[in-house]
Amino acid sequence: MQSIPNGDLAGRCDLVTDVEDAVDxxxxxGDIDHAADFMRLLAPPLALRLSVSAAAGGRxxxxxxxxxxxLPVMMTGASxxxxxxxxxxALFSDLLLHNMGALGDGIEQDNAKGSDIRxxxxxxxxxxxxxxxxxxxxxxxxxVLGHAGExxxxxxxxxxxxxxxxxxxxxxxxxx
Ligand code: HEC
Numbered sequence: 001m002q003s004i005p006n007g008d009l010a011g012r013c014d015l016v017t018d019v020e021d022a023v024d025x026x027x028x029x030g031d032i033d034h035a036a037d038f039m040r041l042l043a044p045p046l047a048l049r050l051s052v053s054a055a056a057g058g059r060x061x062x063x064x065x066x067x068x069x070x071l072p073v074m075m076t077g078a079s080x081x082x083x084x085x086x087x088x089x090a091l092f093s094d095l096l097l098h099n100m101g102a103l104g105d106g107i108e109q110d111n112a113k114g115s116d117i118r119x120x121x122x123x124x125x126x127x128x129x130x131x132x133x134x135x136x137x138x139x140x141x142x143x144v145l146g147h148a149g150e151x152x153x154x155x156x157x158x159x160x161x162x163x164x165x166x167x168x169x170x171x172x173x174x175x176x
Contacts, residue, residue, distance in 0.1 A: 041083060045124030047090060048175040057172030060165055064157035069094055069119045069150075072176075092122035092176060101149025105133055115149060126174040140173050141166065 020031040029037075050058060061067060070092040079085040097116040104115030117133060125131075131143035147155040161169065 040081070044089065044091070045127065047123070048126075050175050051171060053168045054171040054175045056165075057168035057170065060161065060169050061172055064161070065154050066158075068154070069096070069098055070122050090123060090176070093119040095119065098151065099149045100147065100151055103132070103146050103148045103151070122173060123176055125176065140170055 023030045027033075048054075061070075071094045072090060072092055074089050074091060074093075074095070076084055076087045076089060095118065097112055097118050099113070099115050100117045101115055104113070104117060106114040108114050120131075120133070125140065129138065131137040131140060132146055137143040137146055144155060144158045158166070158169070
């Protein structure tokens with residue numbers, strides 16, 4: 001298997017300057033820099049104020065160990081851009097690969113095995129209608145039930161919640 005999914009592109013990229021590559025002398029930036037600035041400075045999805053039910057769901061989220069992988073908060077490191085340096089980021093991911101067993105996408109890349117998947121950030125979940133890497137889940141509940149491998153224990157703890165507790169957890173996930 002190739003180590004780069006699209007093949008080895010080295011030496012095949014277009015080195016001819018095009019119109020979008022022009023650098024604005026006033027800012028020293030080209031279109032690609034503006035696009036990068038836009039992405040880098042895009043605000044994160046807004047978290048909602050937690051209802052009583054959502055707050056209870058937040059406690060369940062840690063009790064059943066969802067937060068082992070979906071870390072509620074990470075900090076950014078140093079950056080020449082003050083707006084993004086040492087910021088608290090409530091992304092709900094550890095940004096690490098986990099062996100998710102049968103949930104894996106089968107893609108092997110360098111040391112990552114076909115069952116390794118990066119923890120999906122959960123922020124802004126309420127704006128989404130498809131979940132998991134291939135969009136196979138249409139509800140948050142289905143997405144949790146799809147967890148296998150290292151995620152199996154949390155999945156089984158989720159299964160063991162009663163209907164009210166499950167709703168509390170969903171209310172929490174819809175607020176973050
Ligand atoms: C062992 C680490 C791990 C644990 C524990 C874990 N998750 Fe996940 N979670 C993942 C990974 C990895 C993905 C990405 C899977 C994919 O893309 O197919 C994911 C994806 C999700 C998604 C889908 C997000 C999306 O954008 O598609 C939801 C929802 C979710 N997890 C909720 C939970 C909840 C709730 C719990 C606790 C019951 C939990 N997870 C426990 C690793 C974990």
